[in-house]
Structures are given as structure tokens and as C-alpha cells.
Amino acid sequence: MSCLQDTSLAEANSFSPSMPISPSSMINQYKFEDEPELKDLFVTVDDPESHITAIETFITYRVVTKTSRGEFDSCEYEVRRRYQDFLWLKSKLEEAHPTLIIPPLPEKFVMKGMVERFSDEFIETRRKALHKFLNRIADHPTLTFNEDFKIFLTAQAWELSSHKKQGPGLLSRMGQTVRAVASSVRGGVKNRPEMFAEMNEYMETFSHKINILDKIAHRIYKEEREYFNEMKEYGPIHTLWSASEEDIADSLKGVASCIDKCCKATEKRMAGLSENLLPIIHEYVLYSEILMFSEEIGKLEDKVECANNALKADWDRWKQNMQYDMRSAFTNVADNNLRYYEECLATWESFLASQTVDHHGEEDSEDRP
Amino acid sequence: MFVLVLMEDCLAKKMEITVSEAEKRTGRNAMNMQETYTAYLIETRAVESQNEGQCSPVDSLWRRYSEFELLRNYLLVTFPHIVVPPLPEKRADFVWHKLSADNMDPDFVERRRIGLENFLLRVASHPVLCQDKIFYSFLTQEGGWKEMVNETGFQLKADSRLKALNATFRVKNPDKRFTELKHYSDELQSVISHLLRVRARVADRLYGVYKVHGNYGRVFSEWSAIEKEMGDGLQSAGHHMDVYAASIDDILEEEEHYADQLKEYLFYAEALRAVCRKHELMQYDLEMAAQDLTSKKQQCEELATGTVRTFSLKGMTSKLFGQETPEQREAKIKVLEEQIQEGEEQLKSKNLEGRDFVKSAWADIERFKEQKNHDLKEALISYAVMQISMCKKGIQVWTNAKECFSKM
Numbered sequence: 207m208s209c210l211q212d213t214s215l216a217e218a219n220s221f222s223p224s225m226p227i228s229p230s231s232m233i234n235q236y237k238f239e240d241e242p243e244l245k246d247l248f249v250t251v252d253d254p255e256s257h258i259t260a261i262e263t264f265i266t267y268r269v270v271t272k273t274s275r276g277e278f279d280s281c282e283y284e285v286r287r288r289y290q291d292f293l294w295l296k297s298k299l300e301e302a303h304p305t306l307i308i309p310p311l312p313e314k315f316v317m318k319g320m321v322e323r324f325s326d327e328f329i330e331t332r333r334k335a336l337h338k339f340l341n342r343i344a345d346h347p348t349l350t351f352n353e354d355f356k357i358f359l360t361a362q363a364w365e366l367s368s369h370k371k372q373g374p375g376l377l378s379r380m381g382q383t384v385r386a387v388a389s390s391v392r393g394g395v396k397n398r399p400e401m402f403a404e405m406n407e408y409m410e411t412f413s414h415k416i417n418i419l420d421k422i423a424h425r426i427y428k429e430e431r432e433y434f435n436e437m438k439e440y441g442p443i444h445t446l447w448s449a450s451e452e453d454i455a456d457s458l459k460g461v462a463s464c465i466d467k468c469c470k471a472t473e474k475r476m477a478g479l480s481e482n483l484l485p486i487i488h489e490y491v492l493y494s495e496i497l498m499f500s501e502e503i504g505k506l507e508d509k510v511e512c513a514n515n516a517l518k519a520d521w522d523r524w525k526q527n528m529q530y531d532m533r534s535a536f537t538n539v540a541d542n543n544l545r546y547y548e549e550c551l552a553t554w555e556s557f558l559a560s561q562t563v564d565h566h567g568e569e570d571s572e573d574r575p
Numbered sequence: 576m577f578v579l580v581l582m583e584d585c586l587a588k589k590m591e592i593t594v595s596e597a598e599k600r601t602g603r604n605a606m607n608m609q610e611t612y613t614a615y616l617i618e619t620r621a622v623e624s625q626n627e628g629q630c631s632p633v634d635s636l637w638r639r640y641s642e643f644e645l646l647r648n649y650l651l652v653t654f655p656h657i658v659v660p661p662l663p664e665k666r667a668d669f670v671w672h673k674l675s676a677d678n679m680d681p682d683f684v685e686r687r688r689i690g691l692e693n694f695l696l697r698v699a700s701h702p703v704l705c706q707d708k709i710f711y712s713f714l715t716q717e718g719g720w721k722e723m724v725n726e727t728g729f730q731l732k733a734d735s736r737l738k739a740l741n742a743t744f745r746v747k748n749p750d751k752r753f754t755e756l757k758h759y760s761d762e763l764q765s766v767i768s769h770l771l772r773v774r775a776r777v778a779d780r781l782y783g784v785y786k787v788h789g790n791y792g793r794v795f796s797e798w799s800a801i802e803k804e805m806g807d808g809l810q811s812a813g814h815h816m817d818v819y820a821a822s823i824d825d826i827l828e829e830e831e832h833y834a835d836q837l838k839e840y841l842f843y844a845e846a847l848r849a850v851c852r853k854h855e856l857m858q859y860d861l862e863m864a865a866q867d868l869t870s871k872k873q874q875c876e877e878l879a880t881g882t883v884r885t886f887s888l889k890g891m892t893s894k895l896f897g898q899e900t901p902e903q904r905e906a907k908i909k910v911l912e913e914q915i916q917e918g919e920e921q922l923k924s925k926n927l928e929g930r931d932f933v934k935s936a937w938a939d940i941e942r943f944k945e946q947k948n949h950d951l952k953e954a955l956i957s958y959a960v961m962q963i964s965m966c967k968k969g970i971q972v973w974t975n976a977k978e979c980f981s982k983m
Binding site: 408411412415418419422425426429430432433435436437439440443444446447450453454457458460461464468529532533536537539540541543544546547548550551554555557558561562 | 759762763766767769770773774776777779780781783784787788790791794797798800801802804805808812948951952955956958959960962963966967969970973974976977980981983
């Protein structure tokens with residue numbers, strides 16, 4: 207398989223113009239795991255499409271895979287998947303790897319949100335989260351070779367349907383989980399290895415804090431948006447005023463233009479928040495919900511020893527990922543704010559320069575750039 | 576506040592004037608009910624020539640807002656052709672949520688103190704107003720000033736018709752310049768109040784953005800307790816977020832002074848409009864007088880020639896009930912001729928008054944325009960300076976925060 211000659215694979219940073227993900231964010235996702243050049247599986251989720259049947263309306267997403275792995279018959283795949291399919295994949299992974307931390311899926315419903323079920327905002331948020339989900343799996347040293355994952359990425363719709371019908375269903379798996387959780391709660395924590403206790407203690411605090419952070423981040427977004435809305439009205443008033451003035455018309459128009467530029471800059475800042483910090487924090491909120499139920503793992507007595515090691519490795523990996531993700535997300539927020547303030551500063555400084563030139567008389571007019 | 580351009584022989588050059596303090600007082604009002612009010616300390620000092628090097632003594636007296644109002648009303652009536660500087664607002668308006676709308680609030684009182692000082696400086700630097708004796712006494716004579724003002728009888732001169740703000744006088748030949756000026760003052764008033772309203776809302780929102788970041792500090796601190804490597808970065812980043820959140824208070828306080836500068840011109844627009852209204856009223860009176868004169872002349876002519884050109888009830892009744900005697904008619908004509916002569920003299924003086932008014936009003940309006948353009952341009956520049964300062968502070972905080980985040 208010499209797909210490495212394929213230019214699209216060599217250009218690891220960009221797939222096609224329609225890809226909504228920036229090259230740098232792709233690299234950021236992979237960076238911690240391996241060098242980009244060593245990556246042999248690239249997955250993207252995009253192009254949401256609405257499907258209307260007699261019974262229901264649902265959205266499918268395009269999943270594009272590019273790979274140089276031998277196990278794959280081809281080096282490029284394009285399939286369409288709906289949310290149900292992702293749920294299926296997640297449950298299969300949990301079944302096959304009960305000791306590993308399976309990445310979270312975005313919520314099934316939006317309970318009290320202001321976002322409608324099929325609004326553009328909701329679909330886009332979900333798309334980003336689904337993209338993250340698949341990439342987390344692709345990056346995972348074990349999960350990436352899971353057979354169901356491969357089928358998910360490559361099978362045509364009818365193939366996937368028939369494959370899904372095999373094996374223990376989702377319902378039986380759910381029953382197992384419920385029983386395990388119930389017994390672990392009843393049985394107390396006496397048999398649990400120290401590590402799980404430590405993990406749970408950490409997760410309890412982490413979960414609490416990450417949820418607060420989630421609220422704070424959303425609140426900041428909301429405040430920035432309200433500020434943006436008011437700013438939109440602020441600039442034009444100065445332009446209106448300039449219409450009834452002569453001498454100060456230019457100054458007023460200058461201020462109007464500065465305010466408008468700052469308004470655009472704040473919109474970019476908002477967008478940055480919604481693209482980076484909000485999805486990352488939310489993903490970790492979901493992670494914290496899953497990881498609180500890890501108690502049941504201690505009940506798999508015959509696999510306790512390897513469970514310990516596998517989980518410990520995965521737990522360490524998760525923590526390192528988390529550290530990296532948080533560091534980069536918050537650094538990104540700082541960068542966004544720096545960019546915002548630098549843009550605004552440049553705008554106002556240039557206005558000020560223009561005003562003080564006028565101030566010092568006509569002789570300077572020739573020196574004006 | 577503004578850098579005032581001082582005329583050579585104006586009072587402001589000879590005398591230093593400040594409103595240096597504000598004090599809460601309780602007293603009894605006209606109906607013998609207890610009231611609380613704020614008194615302001617006006618300090619004045621003669622400006623010594625550079626050579627002397629000695630400090631002349633400071634004179635001071637206390638005045639309350641209502642006395643400032645009385646002074647201004649006096650100036651409005653006594654100098655109808657002048658755009659009289661406005662007082663700072665009586666009640667807090669255009670406030671954003673953090674600011675109190677309470678007149679007793681210390682921040683409001685402080686801003687009012689500055690506004691009153693500005694008012695006095697404006698009057699003292701006005702070429703015409705600064706020479707007024709009542710104004711001088713306001714600054715220097717503690718007792719009996721109110722009586723002095725009332726003795727001028729200015730309230731009698733005040734035209735009650737001007738108080739009816741919305742009354743329109745049908746002027747047949749309006750002066751185009753004044754009409755345009757009135758239109759301009761309406762526009763100025765409208766646009767500045769709109770601007771101030773939106774600015775207050777923007778300030779509110781900006782406050783929200785900054786303050787919400789303050790929530791990071793605590794949660795970062797609590798989170799850092801369970802992290803080994805990330806702990807230090809989180810903790811110190813949280814501190815910078817606190818600094819960021821706190822920085823908005825000073826920023827918005829400074830912006831409030833900018834808002835006050837705009838407010839002054841909002842109120843100036845009213846003063847401008849008042850001059851136009853006075854002119855309008857003058858013109859109206861002139862036209863009425865001319866009309867009255869014309870009709871009297873006509874009446875006189877009719878009586879003299881015996882022809883009735885205009886319909887009048889008297890004429891009709893005299894036709895029905897008999898004509899007047901020649902003596903009666905003569906008497907009437909004589910009365911009318913006297914009235915006509917008086918009327919003509921009055922019309923002459925009214926015309927002269929009108930022309931003088933227009934001349935001096937227009938001179939002051941030109942002076943005002945220059946002042947306004949200068950002041951507003953300065954205000955816009957100062958606004959830009961404030962924004963620049965805010966951006967620089969933001970850059971500093973986020974640079975520090977970024978460094979902390981990178982250590983997480």
C-alpha cells in the first residue's frame with residue numbers, strides 16, 4: 207500500500223477546502239501522542255445533512271478517513287453516520303475495553319438549553335464534539351485498532367446495519383452496568399484497590415470544578431455577546447452626529463470607525479471562545495460524568511490485576527491529555543484576548559495620531575502618511 | 576476638565592476660582608420642614624503677578640445648588656443674547672447600573688462639584704458674562720446675595736411665554752440663520768442623549784465581561800489543590816484574572832468624566848435653543864407691533880375719508896344705528912393719530928433692539944461654536960486616550976496570564 211505517495215495524505219495539515227477544522231488544531235490534537243508524520247489514521251467529521259422520512263427526521267454527518275494502514279483495504283473512505291451509530295460504537299468500545307477510558311459523546315438531548323434541537327448552532331456544536339470523539343479514539347494506542355471502530359469508519363450503511371445486529375446488544379450491556387454499579391454501592395469500598403479510591407477522590411473534585419468552569423466559560427461568552435450587541439449600535443451614532451457637524455465631522459467619523467473595528471474584533475474573540483475553550487471544557491464535563499462510574503471495574507475479580515495496569519496506564523494518559531488540553535485551551539484564550547486588545551490598540555492609536563496631526567496645523571499635512 | 580481659552584480681560588484671568596468641597600447639611604426649608612441638602616465651598620483668590628511671588632489670601636463661601644440655579648436664571652434673563660453656560664444635571668441621568676441615581680451618593684456629589692466649578696469657570700471666562708456684578712457678588716459676598724439678585728427685578732423681565740417650551744410663535748419672516756441654528760440645537764440634543772444612553776449600556780456590558788472573569792480565581796485555586804504539575808500555573812493565572820476583573824472599576828470611572836463632558840454640551844444645546852427662541856419671540860412681537868400699526872393707520876384713513884374698506888362690527892352697528900357725529904369722528908382720529916405716532920416710535924426702537932440682539936447674539940454664537948468644536952474634539956481625543964490605556968492594561972494582564980497558563 208503506497209498511499210504515502212498520495213498527495214492528500216502527505217499534506218497532513220489540510221484535506222480539502224470544505225474541511226472546517228484548521229490545520230493547526232488538527233496538529234494540536236495529535237501533537238501530544240505522536241509526531242504528525244507518524245500518524246497513519248486521519249478522521250474528520252463534517253457536512254451535516256438533514257434526512258426526512260415518514261417516521262423521523264435525523265441528521266447524518268460525513269466521516270472521512272485517510273489511512274496508510276495495511277488492515278484497511280483502501281486508503282480513503284467516506285461514509286455517512288448518524289448519532290445512533292456513534293452511540294453504538296461507544297457501547298461496543300465500552301464492552302470490549304471495560305478497563306479503558308472511552309471518550310464521551312455529546313449529549314443526546316439539549317435539556318434546558320436555549321438551542322433548538324436542529325438549530326445550526328446545535329448541529330455545529332455536536333459535529334465538533336463527534337469529530338473530537340472519533341479523533342480521541344484514533345489517537346488511543348489500543349482503541350485505534352478496535353475492529354468495530356474500523357467497521358464504523360469504513361462500512362457502507364447496509365453493511366453497518368447488518369454488523370450491528372450481531373453480538374450482545376446494547377440493552378444487555380446496559381443491564382450489566384446497572385447491576386455492577388448497584389452491587390458496588392451496596393458492597394462498599396472495602397475491596398477496591400487504593401488506586402480507584404484515589405482516582406475517584408480526584409474525579410469528585412475535578413468534576414465539581416470543571417462544571418463550575420463550564421458555567422463560567424458560558425457566562426463569559428454570554429457577556430461578550432451582549433457587549434458585542436451594544437457595541438454594534440454605538441459606532442453608528444457617531445456617524446449620525448457627524449452629519450450635523452462640520453469642523454468635528456472627521457473626528458466623529460474616526461471614532462465611529464474605531465468603535466466598529468473594535469466591535470468586529472470582539473466578535474472574533476467570542477468566536478475563539480466558542481471554538482476552543484467551550485468545547486474542550488464541555489468534553490471534560492462529560493468525561494467527569496463517565497469516570498465517576500468507574501467503581502464497577504473493581505468487581506471484575508478475575509481481571510483485577512490486568513485491569514489495574516491497563517486502567518492505570520489509561521488513567522495516566524488521560525491526565526496527561528487533560529493537562530495538555532487545558533494548557534492549550536487557556537493559552538488560546540489568552541492569545542485571543544491579546545489579539546483583541548492589540549487590534550483595538552492599533553485602531554485607537556492610529557485615530558489619535560490622525561487627530562494630533564490635524565491639531566498641529568496645516569504645515570504637517572505633507573508629512574501625513 | 577477642558578482647557579479654557581481665556582480672553583485677556585476676563586475675570587478668570589484675574590481670579591482663581593474653585594469649588595473645593597461639598598458638605599451635607601440639614602436645615603429648614605421655606606415651609607419650615609427639615610431637609611437635607613449639599614453645600615459647596617467656593618474658594619477665590621486673586622491671581623498675583625509673577626513678580627510678587629506672594630500668595631494672596633483665599634476667600635471662601637458656601638453655596639447650595641439652588642443658588643447656582645438662581646444665578647443662572649438671572650444671567651439668562653439679563654443676557655438673552657448670550658449662550659449661557661449650563662449647570663450640571665440636577666438629578667443623575669443616563670446612569671449604568673453600578674452608579675447610583677441618588678443625589679446624596681458621594682460619587683454623584685463629587686461629579687457635581689466638578690461640574691459646578693466648571694460652570695463658574697465658564698462664566699468667569701466669558702467676555703460679557705464675567706463683568707456682571709451679581710456674578711462677582713455670587714463669588715465673593717456671602718450674605719445678602721439672594722436679596723441683591725431679587726432687587727434687580729429680573730423675574731419681572733422674564734418673559735413667561737418662554738417658559739411654555741412647546742409654544743410656537745407664527746413668525747412670518749423668520750431669520751433663516753436662527754431657524755437653522757434651532758434645528759441644529761435640536762439635532763445636537765437628540766444625538767448626544769442617544770449617544771449617552773447607548774454608552775451607559777455599553778459600560779454596563781463591559782463591566783459584566785470583566786467581572787465575570789473574576790470567577791476564575793476561586794475555582795482555579797480550588798482546582799490547583801488536586802493537581803501536581805498544573806497547580807502553580809492555575810493559581811497564579813487565577814490571580815491575574817482577579818486583577819483583570821478589578822481593573823474595570825477605574826476604567827469606567829474615568830469614562831464617566833467623558834460622559835460628563837458630553838452632557839455639558841447636551842445642556843448647552845438647550846441654552847442655544849433658548850437664544851433662538853428669544854429671537855423668535857422678539858421677531859413675533861415686532862411683527863405683531865407692525866401689524867397693529869398698519870391696522871391703526873388703515874382705521875385712521877377710513878375714518879378720515881369716510882370709506883369703509885374693512886369690515887368691523889363697530890362700523891356695521893354705526894351703519895345700523897346711525898353715523899357718528901363729526902366731532903366724535905374727529906376725536907377718534909386724533910386718538911388714533913397719537914397711537915400711530917407712539918406705535919411708530921415703538922416699532923423703530925423694537926427694530927433697533929432686534930438688530931442689536933441679532934448682532935450680539937450672532938457674535939456669541941460664533942464664539943460658542945468655536946468653543947464647542949474645540950472642546951468636543953478634545954473630548955473625543957481623551958476618549959481615544961482612555962481606550963488606549965484600557966487596551967494596554969488588557970495586554971499586560973493577558974500576557975501575564977498567558978505565561979501562567981503555559982506553565983500549567
